[in-house]
Amino acid sequence: MSKLQPVRGTHDLLPGDSRAHRHVMDLARSTAALYGYEEMSTPIFEFTEVFKRTLGDVSDIVTKEMYTFQDKGGEWITLRPENTAGVARALISGGLSQNLPLKYFYGGPMFRYERPQKGRLRQFHQIGAELLGVAEALGDVEIIALGAHILKTLGVADQVKLELNTLGDSESRADYRASLVKYLSGHLNDLSAESRDRLERNPLRILDSKNEGDRRIVAGAPKLAEYLNPSSREFFQNVCAGLDALGIAYELNPHLVRGLDYYCHSAFEFTTEALGAQGAVLAGGRYDGLVETMGGPPTPGVGWAAGIERLAMLVGEVDNKANMIAVVPVGADMEAEAFAVTQELRAAGLCADLAFRGNMSKRLKRANRAGAVCAVLLGGDEAARGNVTLRDLGTGDQQEVARDGLLDHLKRYS
């Protein structure tokens, strides 16, 4: 490799990848629109404080994964590692909370300074949806239904399963956390080094540890479900009932948690086995405390984000290219006419291409390689009769047609 290489964990999206990304983005956007979620974008960088406040000083994202730098004015700036914080900031700084509830869809690049792996990059792309100002369980149901709908539209529904859990409200959660820490502290010496570390900053995460010793300890730990107060229990029952009513299948996973304090009630992940260690494809939850944490008015919220690269890998090859028509002048004297015809086709909304050089044979070869479906051959003989030759590049059949009626003959290729 020469020195000219992309920065670690970044990739060029050449047309094949770009097409796949656009496919995911377009289908997701139009599906979201069916639910009334409109696209919005926030800047790809924010003041570092925006993420520190929302993600907490101790989360991994803040402590080791943020791309942070000082700009020329001395401000601390961070490339967004996720977009919920940006949306919440926009809600506050734009005074949007006057118009609740709000439904937003977004998509774009995110940045995390991580060790790259399959399906995990330093610059990656996410789509996401946020529902703000709805405290009802029906909001959770809708946001999950939207995610499921998009996965189905993309044709990857059979490769994923929905895992669901509840964290309860802040009261239930705080009670549980306290008793979990108490229990785990009694097994301090048997916990893995990572989990001992987590015990301080993110104890709920220990429930999801992959370490076998940890799992044995966790098996005897108090259960979150037993600490749910009546209203939290009812909320979760309503979410489940709503999903049942819509026929959305899910699996309860009591170990599915979110570390940060403003998360509550539903936590969910659509996961796959197809992407190695990166199982989560579309994940989210309820974050009623977030906006307030940032200094805004108390505003309930629920949402999810999904990795476009991961979705694109599940989707596989995408062929959404327009059918191309190659215009081929037979001799140099027909080039001007060929360009005129090409422009006519383009003006009529057809995808047309005129090679920049080469004889007829070369141009046809090029057209074939580019995947053109048909070629318009412009030769002096036909021109004298007011005609052009139409060659179907799939079948090889060709016919001479009137120059004036060309567009009619080409309509079937559009």
Place this chain on the structure above:
RNA sequence: GCGGGUGUAGCUCAGCUGGUUAGAGCACCUGAUUGUGGUUCAGGGGGUCGGGGGUUCAAGUCCCCUCACUCGCCCCA
């Protein structure tokens, strides 16, 4: 940030225990084909063997460092 694997042409790879001018398939270019692509045939271009250092008479091959990719951990989309 931690541990394992890999790195030879645009792509997929071969290259035996170190030993001449580093190979193949596909792709690309030219010609057969100055009015016909996809098939065929003939020819051609393309490599500082990821980069740097070391051992040796001799390194693609052995050693060290480094970079990138990859698998897992952490964490997450």
